[in-house]
Amino acid sequence: LSVILPWRGxxxxxxxxxxxxxxxxDRIWLYVSTVLFQWVLTIVIGWRAVARGFSLNELxxxxxxxxxxxxxxxxxxxxxxxxxxxxxxxxxxxxxxAVERLRALGVRLFPRSAPELVFYTVxxxxxxxxxxxxxxxxxxxxxxxxxxxxxxxxxxxxxMFGVAHLYQGKGxxxxxxxxxxxxxxxxxxxxxxxxxxxxxxxxxxxxGFAGTxxxxxxSASSASGSDGTQS
Numbered sequence: 001l002s003v004i005l006p007w008r009g010x011x012x013x014x015x016x017x018x019x020x021x022x023x024x025x026d027r028i029w030l031y032v033s034t035v036l037f038q039w040v041l042t043i044v045i046g047w048r049a050v051a052r053g054f055s056l057n058e059l060x061x062x063x064x065x066x067x068x069x070x071x072x073x074x075x076x077x078x079x080x081x082x083x084x085x086x087x088x089x090x091x092x093x094x095x096x097x098a099v100e101r102l103r104a105l106g107v108r109l110f111p112r113s114a115p116e117l118v119f120y121t122v123x124x125x126x127x128x129x130x131x132x133x134x135x136x137x138x139x140x141x142x143x144x145x146x147x148x149x150x151x152x153x154x155x156x157x158x159x160m161f162g163v164a165h166l167y168q169g170k171g172x173x174x175x176x177x178x179x180x181x182x183x184x185x186x187x188x189x190x191x192x193x194x195x196x197x198x199x200x201x202x203x204x205x206x207x208g209f210a211g212t213x214x215x216x217x218x219s220a221s222s223a224s225g226s227d228g229t230q231s
Contacts, residue, residue: 005163005164008037012030012034012167013105013167022107022108022109024112024113024115024116027108027109027111027112027116027119027120028115028116028119030109031116031119031120031122031123032119034123034126034127035122035123035126038126038127038130038131039126039130041130041134042129042130042133042134045133045134045138046133046138049138049141054138054141054145057191058141058144058145059133059137059138059141059193060133060136060137060140060141060187060191060192060193061133061137061193062191062192062193062194063192063194064192064194065192068190069190069192069194069195070194072186072190072195073194073195073198073199074198076186076195076198076199077198077199077202080199080202080203081202081203081206084202084203084206084207084210085206085209085210088206088207088210088211088214088215089210089214091214092214092215101169102215103215105215106211106212106214106215107215109211110208110211110212110215111208111212112212117208117212120208121205121208123204124201124204124205124207124208125201125205127200127201127204128197128198128200128201128204129197129201131161131164131200132183132187132193132196132197132200133193135157135160135161135164135180135184136157136180136183136184136187136193136196137187137193139156139157139160140153140157140184140187140188143156143157150188153184153188154181154184154185154188155181157180157184158177158178158180158181158184159177161176161177161180162174162176162177162178162180163177165177179203183196183199183200
């Protein structure tokens with residue numbers, strides 16, 4: 001996981017950034033191929049977990065067992081979604097080089113039409129289900145079975161999660177790792193993947209909508225127009 005996922009992410013990102021023009025078909029194919037890859041990887045990992053004797057409870061696949069878990073999932077989703085939207089809006093107003101890179105990525109990656117948005121949403125839901133099962137379900141279960149302490153499990157699983165997102169750059173990888181620590185703590189505290197799956201899905205869906213609005217083609221055109229007016 002610590003080798004395959006970062007390598008694949010970097011390769012896909014390098015290819016995407018090298019393209020001067022990305023069509024709707026290119027974006028949809030990127031979404032679909034990523035969905036297929038994540039499900040295949042998750043099915044293989046799930047199969048091996050079952051073969052190794054891991055129970056659903058060990059993997060955190062326990063659903064909504066108490067009202068507290070449902071309340072946590074909904075309240076956390078609202079807070080995380082709002083904070084993520086406001087943070088992306090704030091970043092869009094900056095001229096920092098990292099933001100310019102994100103804008104260049106957004107023009108190529110974020111959906112521009114309703115059909116693309118449908119495929120992107122499927123990708124966001126897939127990432128939430130698959131990545132949480134892999135990193136907060138399987139990885140945490142393996143580390144606990146190895147006899148490691150809770151703190152060590154949180155740190156190692158979050159480190160792996162951050163490394164898997166190195167294609168986002170150093171800042172994005174560190175931020176993802178910190179977020180992974182929060183998710184890991186929640187998963188362990190409530191012994192359930194449900195809240196973190198919901199939070200992950202909301203984060204990615206908000207990123208798609210906000211990214212299209214603040215970092216997509218229209219935003220890039222507006223920025224270019226503003227620069228031209230000022231000059």
